[in-house]
Amino acid sequence: MSQKEPETIEIKISEDILRARQSVRTCMVDLGFSLIDQTKMVTAASELARNTIDYGKGGTMRIEYPAEEGRTGIRLIFLDHGPGIADIQQALKDGFTTGSGLGLGLGGSKRLVNDFEIRSEPDKGTQVTVTRWR
C-alpha cells in the first residue's frame, strides 16, 4: 500500500463539513476500512467539524495516518482558536448543549472512535483528536 501524506482541510463554512466527510470517506476506502468503520468515522468527523464551525468560530481538520505496534489507522485532528470549553466533563455529557443541537456530538463521537482526546483552554481554543485503528 502506498504511503499517504497527511493533509489539512479548512473548516469554516457549512459546505466544509461536507468536504470533510468526503475526504475522510475517501481516505478510509483507500486504506481498506470496513463500511461500518467508515460510517462511524465519517459521522464523528461530521459532528466535530460542525462543532468547529458552530462553537469554535472555524478552524481546521488534519488527517494523519498513524502506524504503531504493527497497526495502522486514521487520525483526525480538529483545531480551532475559538472560546474553548470551560467544563469538558459537562460538554461530553449526552444532551448537554449551549447551542440548539442535541448535545450528542462530543459524547457520540467518543463512542464512535477507538481513541478520543480533547484539549481546550478558555479563550485559546479547542483541539479534538480521534483515531480509528484497522
Add this chain to the structure above:
Amino acid sequence: MDKIPILKLGNILLVTIQIDMHDQLAIALQDDLTARIVSAHAKGVLIDISSLEMVDSFIGRMLGNIAAMSQALGAQTVVVGMRPAVAITIVELGLPMENIQTALNVERGVEKLQRAMEKYEKGTPR
C-alpha cells in the same frame, strides 16, 4: 441553491434524499415540507434515505423535527431505506429514534402509512 424535490402521490408526499445534504439544504427541506403538507392536504410523508451514507445528529434532528411538525399538521412521517451501517452508527451516536417511524423500503412505508390513515379515519368521530 439546489432543492430537494417533493413528489405528491395521492395524499402522500415522497421525499427522496439523493445527495449528501449541507445544513441549509436540510433546513430548506423542513420549511418546504411544512408548506407542502398544508397546500397538498397530505396525510402522510415518506422520506427515503437509502442514498444517505451517514446520518449525524444534525440530520437526525431534522428527521425528528419533520416527524413532529407533520404530526402537528395531521400527517404521519415514515423514514424508509436506512442503510444497515447507518443504523448501527446512529445507535452508537445515541440518536433518539423513538419518535421516528421507520420502514424497510418505500413499498413497506406506503403500506405502513395506509394502515395508519385507515386507523385514523375509523377513529375520527363524525
